[in-house]
Amino acid sequence: MFANKFAALFTALVAAASVVSAAPAEDFEPHITAPTAGAVWHIGSTQNVTWDTSNIPPSNVNQTGLILLGYLVDGSEDEHLDGQHPLAVNFPITAGYASVVVPDVAPRDDYIVVLFGNSGNASPQFTITA
Numbered sequence: 617m618f619a620n621k622f623a624a625l626f627t628a629l630v631a632a633a634s635v636v637s638a639a640p641a642e643d644f645e646p647h648i649t650a651p652t653a654g655a656v657w658h659i660g661s662t663q664n665v666t667w668d669t670s671n672i673p674p675s676n677v678n679q680t681g682l683i684l685l686g687y688l689v690d691g692s693e694d695e696h697l698d699g700q701h702p703l704a705v706n707f708p709i710t711a712g713y714a715s716v717v718v719p720d721v722a723p724r725d726d727y728i729v730v731l732f733g734n735s736g737n738a739s740p741q742f743t744i745t746a
């Protein structure tokens with residue numbers, strides 16, 4: 617819930633910035649459609665992160681993506697993104713999904729994944745369990 621508000625704020629800031637700079641490459645945030653809020657991932661299992669590819673600007677069609685795992689404590693804006701251990705790298709953003717192996721992390725119920733195109737978009741909070 618909070619992640620979505622933060623993402624919306626971020627979108628607004630990016631939109632405001634791009635009006636000013638009129639950069640040729642558009643900023644876009646592929647909307648994450650899985651994991652959904654409250655999803656449960658088991659450590660060691662293979663899961664798909666999926667996203668909406670319907671609004672990818674032509675200038676971004678050849679772009680590759682990066683998916684990071686983080687967690688978001690309610691009331692905080694710190695996404696605790698683990699940049700040292702990306703879940704997926706160098707996949708085409710047009711694919712709409714990336715398969716990830718759930719890492720051996722401490723169980724929590726406030727994990728998020730963030731998909732970076734040229735800006736980031738966060739999933740809702742979900743659970744990783746043993």
Ligand SMILES: *[C@@H]1O[C@H](CO)[C@@H](O)[C@H](O)[C@H]1NC(C)=O
Nearest residue numbers: 662663664665713714715716
């Ligand atoms: C991920 O999505 C692809 C494409 O739809 C599918 O072939 C694959 O079976 C999915 N994998 C999992 C773990 O759901």
Ligand SMILES: *[C@@H]1O[C@H](CO)[C@@H](O)[C@H](O)[C@H]1NC(C)=O
Nearest residue numbers: 641673674675676677678679
């Ligand atoms: C994307 O890649 C294809 C094939 O290499 C190329 O023809 C096309 O011009 C590229 N598009 C952009 C926007 O870079």
